[in-house]
Amino acid sequence: MDQARQWIADANAVAILTGAGISAESGVPTFRGDGGLWREYRAEDLATPAAFARDPKLVWEWYDWRRGIIAQAVPNAAHRALVQLEIRKPQFTLITQNVDGLHDLAGNGKILKLHGDIWRMRCTECGANFPNRRVPLPKVPPHCACGAMARPGVVWFGEPLPEGIMQEAEHAAGGAEVFLVIGTSAVVYPAASLIPYAKQAGAKVIEINPELTAATSIVDCALQGPAGEILPQLL
Numbered sequence: 001m002d003q004a005r006q007w008i009a010d011a012n013a014v015a016i017l018t019g020a021g022i023s024a025e026s027g028v029p030t031f032r033g034d035g036g037l038w039r040e041y042r043a044e045d046l047a048t049p050a051a052f053a054r055d056p057k058l059v060w061e062w063y064d065w066r067r068g069i070i071a072q073a074v075p076n077a078a079h080r081a082l083v084q085l086e087i088r089k090p091q092f093t094l095i096t097q098n099v100d101g102l103h104d105l106a107g108n109g110k111i112l113k114l115h116g117d118i119w120r121m122r123c124t125e126c127g128a129n130f131p132n133r134r135v136p137l138p139k140v141p142p143h144c145a146c147g148a149m150a151r152p153g154v155v156w157f158g159e160p161l162p163e164g165i166m167q168e169a170e171h172a173a174g175g176a177e178v179f180l181v182i183g184t185s186a187v188v189y190p191a192a193s194l195i196p197y198a199k200q201a202g203a204k205v206i207e208i209n210p211e212l213t214a215a216t217s218i219v220d221c222a223l224q225g226p227a228g229e230i231l232p233q234l235l
């Protein structure tokens, strides 16, 4: 812990990769944890274009349920610690896989949302992309002003990430002296590729997670515990 604290204190350029685990202490179920199941479905089975094409109402019921939970969630000590870190560091980029918007709510400025935003919708026909915070949704599935059905503004499995966002993320990870990996099982790509990318570019990689993950074997320092407890101690 002291080594990690020293690396962070000495760094000017810091990049962060967060996953669902950073929002766990805010009461948001993770993807692969035991709380991640909804009815009898797995996230991977619903967060796909095929599932939406087959049963848009079911997929929207799942997102409506998640939006309802996230609407009650407040940023936790880990989210707040990252806001402090951004204030202290001349170069800071927060790269998140999360779609819950809790980093925005906490007050971070430079956020790269790799997988989109649960509070935005896209039209399946006219290309409109708009915010919608209605909880619960008055009508499922919701529709665009043009009359066509809307889809959640997130990236599903099998879909490409927003144009250019991985280049920006790689630029941040490649220039970081310290790369913090917080609350991710590191199994989803291309997000997880940022971890070896940062390491090969010379960053000190610090992982914060109560469990071992697919990345633990390559990080420089693995701090095992909840982010809400560990992160504040690192600053």
Ligand code: BV8
Residues within 6 Å of the ligand: 018, 019, 020, 021, 022, 024, 025, 030, 031, 032, 033, 036, 044, 047, 097, 098, 099, 115, 154, 155, 156, 157, 158, 159, 160, 161, 182, 183, 184, 185, 186, 187, 188, 189, 190, 208, 209, 210, 211, 213, 225, 226, 227, 228
């Ligand atoms: C792409 C948005 C190419 C939706 C998400 C086979 C078939 C098809 C595709 C693939 C395949 N093999 C590989 C792929 C690629 C696929 C992929 O990686 N699949 C994985 C499952 C193997 N990736 C994609 O499909 C990506 N697109 O590759 O496109 C392409 C290119 C050009 C043209 C066409 C196509 C898109 C991936 C994005 C999917 N969307 N989310 C939504 O949210 O509804 S991913 C989803 O998983 C979430 O974003 C989530 O954040 C993310 C990763 O999960 P984690 O964040 O790590 O969360 P998880 O639950 O797994 O782990 C939580 C961790 O927290 C645990 O480690 C736990 O210990 C820890 N924790 C718990 N409590 C705490 C804690 N840590 C700290 N403190 C605590 N208190």
Ligand code: ZN
Residues within 6 Å of the ligand: 123, 124, 125, 126, 127, 128, 144, 145, 146, 147, 148
């Ligand atoms: Zn439309």
